[in-house]
Amino acid sequence: MTPTPVPAQAPIHAPTTPDPARETSAAAVAPDAVTSPVVTGDGSSGRSRTAHRWRRARWTVLVLAVLALVVAVLAVQRPVTSTTPFAPDNAQPNGARAVAQVLGRQGVDVRHVTHVADAVAAAGPGTTLLVTPATMLLPEQVDALAGVDADLVLLGADDALVRAATDGAVSRVPGATAAVSAVAPSCDLPLAGRAGDLSLTAGLQTEPGAAGVTLCWTVEDAGALARVPASAGDGERTVTAVDDPSFVTNGSVLADGNAALALGLLGAHDTLVWLVPDPLDISSTGENGSPSAGAGVLPPWAGVVGLWALLVVLVAAVWRARRLGPLVAEELPVVVRAAETTRGRGRLYRRTRSRGHAAAGLRAATAETVARRLGVPRSADATVLTDAVARATGRSTHDVADLLYGPPPHDDDALTELARRLDTLESEVHRS
Template sequence: MTVGTDLPAPGTADAARETPDATTPAVVRGDGTTARSRAARRWRRARWAVLVIGVLLLVVAVLAVTRPVTSSTPYSPDNPGPGGARAVAQVLGDQGVDVQHVTHVADAVSAAGPGTTLLVTPSLLLPEQAHALAGVEADLVLLGADDTLVGAATDGDVGRVQAPATSGYPFAPGCDLPVAQRAGALQLVSGLAADPTATRDVTLCWVVDDRAALAQVERPTPGGTRTVTAVDDPSFVRNDTVLEDGNAALALGLLGAHEKLVWLVPDPLDTSASGDTSPSAGSVLPPWAGVVGLWALLVVVVAGVWRARRLGPLVAEELPVVVRATETTRGRGRLYRRARSRGHAAAGLRASTADVVARRLGVPRSADPTSLTDAVSRATGRSAHDVADLLYGPPPPDDDALAELARRLDTLESEVHRS
């Protein structure tokens, strides 16, 4: 009998089986899935999260690119609204005054040196911030300042008093200050008064019943003197009122006395003072960071609520694969061995033995260890100390001790069953 020549050479069949071709089907795992199906399932789960993150990044990018150069902060030099002061700042800039807009007290203190003007707009300041501003060598212009700042800047020579209602019509300044004379008659709220015990001359303008709208004092500095001007009514610098009467003349006269003007509009969250050397978190973040952060927080909350409602209540499902108890036990044992958790493993063995012998002897689950130990001791003839050491002793120090403990517990169970 001859062997056909068309049989494959030795090893050819094995090589053919090991070499995949284009018709080889995708490898299927034991759970009935392929790599492509698993990737598709992961994408379906993550696509909404990816979409939300992408929209968030897009909005942040748009806000960063299209951030407006103006603001809506009252009395701010970049606010073109009725409550802002952009008109005065632009006119001062056209006249050659360098207007420096700051929002932190520490920045204002460092920038306001001799030969400059420091403007402080209405705000709530900490006592240490007020004293830091009062100690600068620049000329101070205080608009609507509180009693703490006014008293610190004038050494107590000027204070705040209850301001009466406006008279309803402009009235003359009643003082010889050149800036007041150029402004002429104005309609301002008067809420400043000079201390009768003041040691230096205090100039009061637009006075009604011993209450003035403007108070000015001279204060000595290491390099000479400086002027402190407090105006109780700050409305004369606002965009909606600066063109009324002589408000523009008063604003330009007070703020344009020097070539440099430091315009402080304090940030409500600012706690800096002259002694601070490290920048605060707010000083290194862009102005829109707070708005974007709040918007992102709202998006996260809404997305969390939406996903929680979409998941719905928990549904019990049957396991796709039945795992044998022996496999589970062996797997747990391997985990204990890998983690060297001999104490945990010993506790599991002792608890199982205690449960078995307690059921055999009719000891209830609520029984204390002493009752169970006594029952086992009577049933097996062992001493109570030996039984307690087996069931409630210390954890084994090594693997050999753990194996010996398992053997002794098994012996104890067999003795109880034979009794």
Template sequence: MTTSTGTGTVASTGTSAVNTPAAAGSPDAVVSPVVTGDGTTGRGRAGRRWRRARWTLLVLGVLALVVAVLAVQRPVTSGTPYAPDNAQPNGARAVAQVLGRQGVQVRHVTRVADAVAAAGPGTTLVVTPGSLLLPEQVDALAGVEADLVLLGADDELVRAATGDAVSRTPGAAPPASAVAPGCDLPLAARAGDLSLVPGLQAEPGAADVTLCWPADGPSALARVKLPGADGARQVTAVDDAAVVTNGAVLDDGNATLALGLLGAHETLVWLVPDPLDTSSTGEGGSPSGGAGMLPPWAGVVGLWALLVVLVAAVWRARRLGPLVAEELPVVVRAAETTRGRGRLYRRAGSRGHAAAGLRAATAETVARRLGVPRSADATALTDSVARATGRPAHDVADLLYGPPPHDDDALAELARRLDTLESEVHRS
């Protein structure tokens, strides 16, 4: 049954309110405070919900703040090996800054598609060691019209870029002392003796290949001249990428070699491959691949979001989700359901909910017996029951809309009194 009060509606199922139990002007009229069936208030329930959710909201807020900072903030320097903005020993900021002071425009890119698009005739493209490149990325880099400098490249890229004229033989040991260039390249003559790790060799029958700094077979540098759109272009492979790093650039003639290789043109495209990059080029030189359509910071944010999902899954894995209603495979008798709910109430100590259910059932029964409509308020029902039973109105209001019992004995006593009230109404 649903009954209305001056402040709201009382549902027959449960946990709602009381109001003034007697008619205005009645000698037995009393003003009872509004009490919920489970002995709580809206403000108290809201406070409990906030205490349960505040740590969750705090963690989500901190994670969202960190993701926002990672997405919009880009540090002045990085820690990426061989990057021109890395000031650590494994970076190449020193060489990049010197080239910039000499008038060379250094363009730092991390995607193959961007490197291929920027590396046109009359420019230099340097490819630093990185993750394993896709076959289409290798082909795209090998086909650029710019002079190509490969630092510590793998055998697949070296072969593709040099037209199978040069191959790489990994595993060579660094020389015991500095080695003379052993070639007639002006750049090598200016650099002089170096201690670079050798690992390159010319394939049998290859033409226009120059090897420098040989050490018992393999060489540290190999240069090949290939035809280009505006004439010959040069592909230079250096097996030891440390020649450009901040920690080794001042050793022997490394600085001279690095500046000579990378400063031959006014524009230098510096590619530090991103491990998450899958772009190469499409028709007409347009970028292709799913990652090519994403902003540069999408990979970092994606990894961070994945970490957040994993942490949240571990955090919430032991918690049960919301209840899901489903049809029972067998019919359960009403008496069993009632006893089961009663045991649950008793185990949880929820006397307020149990009392509210008993009162709602009694109110619905006596209202139907007395012909009180469902839209009637608490005062109308209380007056009707009082007239039918001869009880004082405040006694009836206390039974139907009083505060929750404080212990099991009080709950049992309330059930007994409600049963007596129903019997009196039925006898009237």
């Protein structure tokens, strides 16, 4: 028997309802048709990661920008004057800018130096070397200053420098006091005659057997100024020591004849080397006039750089120091399920035996659940919530208060029993 052919049936079309899974797979095959941003496995995009990095680094960038601005301001705006005592660029009462400016108007080339090696190199024959008070000179520095070929003027120098510069002919008197009133020069030096009576400390004395020493403004056996002629190479020079250096300062130069004495001492030659020793300077000169080995150990900017580095270290220490404060929420790289979080927190509580903390968390969750179920506002106190739960469940208020606000459990079994009773209370509230 020949089988009857079955006519071909028309294809059955599926409903036109869109399939989200199929559209998602189609979008994955044809990426050009997708216009949404590409995200990574942690749910972030390139823009969000960039914004997050900027939020973390913006304070660092701000601090660095402020430090750079401060450095630029300090580098561009240098102070016109200094505050160093007896410095020729110090306009304060303890400075000597007034004398330096007057000498400059009279044609004297005033060279301000702070290193002994520079002073010795610049102080040649026919010049004047002024050494302002210095108490931290090294022995080799004292020898270098005492051996210069220039006329040497010492202001308030210590005994070692005075003895070395005068070959032991003059020394300082220990415990010298300032003159109560102006004293006559009592010497035949022309500059002393022009200065007249002065009120200076008489703290210099002539050593026994010394010859050629001239003392001026003497009180008893001591004088305020001592001048000694000395040999210097092929010629002669003078060494003048003044025990009281205040006559050159801005605050005292106009008193009595201090100005005449200062201009007469410092304006004798066309070049004046004004040495204000730096406390960090260890430079001197060797026997052949070349700088000693310690001349380049500390450059002029070493002190400023050291202080700036110390400031940077302190700022970095404060910035990176651990602060005690509230916890900061941090975005997790993955999403953790609530059940895993609950179990992990429970294990932590069990490991640290924080039964009271765990019980407080269970009671707080139960109180929030039953309050929301019964319509009790969050601002209600414990008595209102306890009464509402008692009416809904038929329990006594004492029993409800003991469950929700009772003492913490003393062992794990009590904690388990509390959890079971709280669960029962929630069930009773939901059934009410």
